[in-house]
Amino acid sequence: KQEVTQIPAALSVPEGENLVLNCSFTDSAIYNLQWFRQDPGKGLTSLLLIQSSQREQTSGRLNASLDKSSGRSTLYIAASQPGDSATYLCAVGTGTALIFGKGTTLSVSS
């Protein structure tokens, strides 16, 4: 059974810092991996999608990497801003469903 773990559970940083969020998964047979953002009381917004054949994807200040063989992904956020404060969720695609981690709650202070 696929299990997804995210570390740390919570993170507080001052504005301007670069930071890394970690995601690990137990079964390397995945179709893709996605990173989502969730604001309090809101739905999920997809940030980046990495196909199983890819190593990384970039969008603006965000860069996500994927190492299938070791079962790991990282989300790198450059020059963090208070507006980046949210919960970040990692999810692996099994072919019929996404399996989510519990998320990392990020707080960026000005």
Add this chain to the structure above:
Amino acid sequence: GAGVSQTPSNKVTEKGKYVELRCDPISGHTALYWYRQSLGQGPEFLIYFQGTGAADDSGLPNDRFFAVRPEGSVSTLKIQRTERGDSAVYLCASSPDGFGANVLTFGAGSRLTVL
């Protein structure tokens, strides 16, 4: 529609009652997913529809939960004899097709509170 629409946004009910939650996916999306998110947890997969049929219902916790999508568009999640443990946010998502390559678009969710 432009996005995934879920109704009601909030539902408060009493233990033992029957509840229906509705999801209206993006027009033309053949794949539809239901997830449940409890406080402090990630979304938990419930069921996936491809068209009108449930392609994977392995996440439904027990036979009190049932979902339909009779015309391949709108879906209804039905919960019988609700229990306090059913309290959660129920999220719906859709994608152009069910193959793992596509990005899912999520609705804002229906918050269910069972008293």
